[in-house]
Amino acid sequence: MSEPIFLTIDDTVVSVEPEATILQAATRIGIRIPTMCYHKATTSCAICRLCVVEVEGSRALIPSCVASAGPGMVVHTRTARVERVRRTILEMLASSIDLSEAPELQAHMRDYSVDITRYSGCQRRCPPILDDNPMYIRDYAKCVLCWRCVQVCAEDAQYTYAINFSGRGFETLISTFYDRPIMESTCVFCGQCLGVCPTNALKPKREWLLEQGQSLDEIIETTRIEKRTCMSRLADPSSEPERKQP
Ligand code: SF4
Numbered sequence: 001m002s003e004p005i006f007l008t009i010d011d012t013v014v015s016v017e018p019e020a021t022i023l024q025a026a027t028r029i030g031i032r033i034p035t036m037c038y039h040k041a042t043t044s045c046a047i048c049r050l051c052v053v054e055v056e057g058s059r060a061l062i063p064s065c066v067a068s069a070g071p072g073m074v075v076h077t078r079t080a081r082v083e084r085v086r087r088t089i090l091e092m093l094a095s096s097i098d099l100s101e102a103p104e105l106q107a108h109m110r111d112y113s114v115d116i117t118r119y120s121g122c123q124r125r126c127p128p129i130l131d132d133n134p135m136y137i138r139d140y141a142k143c144v145l146c147w148r149c150v151q152v153c154a155e156d157a158q159y160t161y162a163i164n165f166s167g168r169g170f171e172t173l174i175s176t177f178y179d180r181p182i183m184e185s186t187c188v189f190c191g192q193c194l195g196v197c198p199t200n201a202l203k204p205k206r207e208w209l210l211e212q213g214q215s216l217d218e219i220i221e222t223t224r225i226e227k228r229t230c231m232s233r234l235a236d237p238s239s240e241p242e243r244k245q246p
Pocket residue numbers: 142143144145146147148149150174193196197198199200201202
């Protein structure tokens with residue numbers, strides 16, 4: 001077993017195994033660093049940059065979810081510079097994305113005194129709700145592009161590869177190949193993506209129908225009929241609508 005290393009985080013010395021990240025080291029001593037794309041069940045990818053910290057001797061801020069803890073490292077997790085970056089990221093997200101059902105992000109916004117009007121007037125992302133299967137709905141107006149759903153759909157859990165990024169820049173969305181309906185993708189409705197989504201962009205169909213004011217009887221009837229159609233399609237692929245060539 002390799003020797004532990006020692007580093008200092010916010011004036012506290014911590015000992016960790018050499019392969020630990022700065023985020024893991026901070027968590028070990030009870031220092032809470034905000035995250036968004038990070039999830040313990042997925043591979044860290046440092047997309048969101050909410051977890052950046054200041055490391056003495058480093059010019060740039062460091063994403064703590066992927067950066068390894070180093071021996072003798074001196075880390076500051078909440079300097080004015082770090083706070084400003086986190087606040088700006090959250091303000092930019094709030095300016096264009098519906099975060100009304102993202103409780104963790106809302107807590108970060110309160111913690112960092114986010115001004116949600118700072119970028120008011122910016123273009124908002126408002127794609128239509130995708131209700132194309134009996135199991136879950138996709139409301140990408142709430143999607144922060146954290147990539148967790150794509151990761152669990154792929155190598156981190158399910159090996160299904162039904163979804164991925166689509167588009168570029170502001171138009172980037174999570175989608176299926178060639179934007180086909182989810183029923184025509186490789187999705188097996190495992191629900192892993194719903195389990196890791198931090199914003200409720202992905203939601204169980206029955207929960208969503210309940211919010212739309214349907215009674216329990218109506219919901220069960222609606223989803224039962226949809227499921228039956230879905231199962232017969234899976235059993236007899238020739239009943240699927242003809243695919244257009246992209
Ligand atoms: S749908 Fe949810 S999990 Fe997937 S990228 Fe968007 S916010 Fe993240």
